[in-house]
Amino acid sequence: MLKQFFQFLLVLCGALALASAGRYDGYKVYEIKAKNLAGRKALRALASEVSDKYEFLTLGRNFNGSASVLVSPENEAALKAVLEKQQISHTLQNSNFGRTLQDEVLQHRMLHQSKPYAAGTGRLGTERYHTHSEINAYLDDLAARYPSRVYVKIVGKSYEGRLLKTITITNGDGRAGKNVIFIDGGFHANEWISPATVVFSIGELVENFEEHAELLNDYDWIVLPVVNPDGYEYTQLSSETRLWRKTRQPVTLSNGTVCYGTDPNRNFDFHWLEKGASSDPCSNFYAGPRPFSEPETVVVRDILHTLRGRGILYLSLHSYGSAFYYPWGWGPVLPDTWEDLHEVGVVGAEAIHAYNGTEYEVGSSTALYGEACGASDDYAFNDGFALTYTMELPFAGSSGFEPPASDIDRLVRETWAGIRAVGKRVTVKYPLGRKRGR
Ligand SMILES: [Zn+2]
Known part of the structure; x- marks a missing residue:
């Protein structure tokens, strides 16, 4: 323990020796509140016109007047002037966001180094985040320990060559062709x-199979834990890279500039690049040079295709937003079966609320978030899954995207309560599957 403490001190001193906390050094987070309709309108206008100056961290379509905003030191005075003019109150929530990110990345590295995962030691804990190779090692370990119930398959490689693996979880009765939750x-x-x-x-x-056996009677569960491992590993390097969103495949512009990565959740070939996605390779929402330009989205597509006729529920986990989004995300229309989508989403939201009091919203992506074309949930639904959801986990940490390690246990348990309830409802609602014939 003492040795670990000194290791921690060394890491900490190394960090303090660095003059800057990366590209977010000195950035502040303000909690802002609009008192009236005029203030809310002003905030909306501000959010849409100045995304390069201020980043609004909680200003979705269901914006209720309060938001967090991340602002750089050089734009702080201008932001405050606008807020004061519009009589919008603001309180400082974080005085150096870069430092917070740096502390979080260092803590992650220290926890990882002090107790790396070793196969054969049981479950991956919830006391820290894990690396992609640790997660893959855990899947292989499960396959070795539960050979009659678990099957691990290499389904492809990321752009940088990391192995993408799925785990198929069954109840071991050997019955083939069951319905699937992916x-x-x-x-x-x-x-x-x-x-x-x-x-x-x-x-x-x-x-914990015995407790959940009913979920596996007529359904197999197939899980791909990390779709974008290159990006995931990149975010673990430093505070500079912690908030990276996209894949890591570079695109060279005509002027020679190189921008990295595509938003994999805008890269699917369904209403690709129509709305809520960018054709600018440097944008965080870049849809890619063409649909399925990313090896990682090809992997997900091919899994969806192999599940045609068996795939009933597709759940894609994201953060943040506290919501079950269902199709469509390409425009303000609803599928014919939207009532089924809504009903099962509400089952999940109510289970999470009953478990922990956390409030989730349920609605179409377009209604709750706005158009986002080329996303995996729309693609899977169009390809024949009866129910598809993008599940947005709650806002946590300073930016919403970085829950501290101490929040992991609470968040994963409450989310599992929702996933479990949705899975259970699906097994009852679609006992024999539902062939949509596409
Ligand atoms: Zn996401």
Whole structure:
């Protein structure tokens, strides 16, 4: 313990020796509150016109007047002037966001180094986040320990060559061709709580099997914990990279500039690049040079295709937003079966609320968030899944995207309560599956 403490001190001193906390050094987070309709309108206008100056951290479509905003030192005075003119109150929430990110990355590295995961030692814990190779090692370990119930398959490689693996979880009765619930996580690199929740869910279904046996009678669960491992590993390097969202495949512009990565959740070939996505390779919402330009989205697409006729529920875990989004995300229309989508989403939201009091919203992506074309949930729904959801976990940490390690346990358990309830409802609602014939 003492040795670990001194190791921690060394890491800490190394960090303090660095003059800057990266690109977010000196950035502040303000909590702002609009008192009236005029103030809310002013905030909306501000958010849409100045995204390069201020980053609004909680200003979705369901914006109720309060928000957090991240602002750079050089733009702080201008932001305050606008807020004061519009009589919008603001309180300082974080005086150096870069330092917070740096502390979090260092803490992650220290926790990882002090107790790396070793195969054969049981479940991956919830006391810290895990690396992609640790998660893959855990899947292999489960396959070795539960060979009659678990099957691990290499389904592809990321751009940088990391192995993408799925785990198929069964009840071991050997019955082939069951319906399938497919879950993925880690589309967006910075949303660490997503793979953490997926890994916890795998642990529940496999290692706590008796408690959840009813979920596996007529259904197999297939899980891909980290869709975008290159991005996920990149975010673990430093405070500079902690909030990276996209993949890591570079694109060279005509003027020779190189921009990295595509938003994998805008890269699917369904209403691709129509709305809520960017054609600018440097944008965080870049849809890619063409649909399925990313090896990682090809992997997800091919899994969805192999599940045609069997795939009933597709759940893609993201953060943040506290919501179950269902199709469509390409425009303000609803699928014919939207009432089924809504009903099952509400089952999940109510289970989370009953577990922990956390409030989730349920609605179409477009209604709750705004258009986001080329996302995986729309693609899967159009390809024949009866129910598809993008599940947005709650805002946590300073930016919403970086729950501290101490929040992991609470968040993964409450989210699992929702996933479990949705899974249970699906097994009852679609006992024999539902062939949509596409
Ligand atoms: Zn996301």
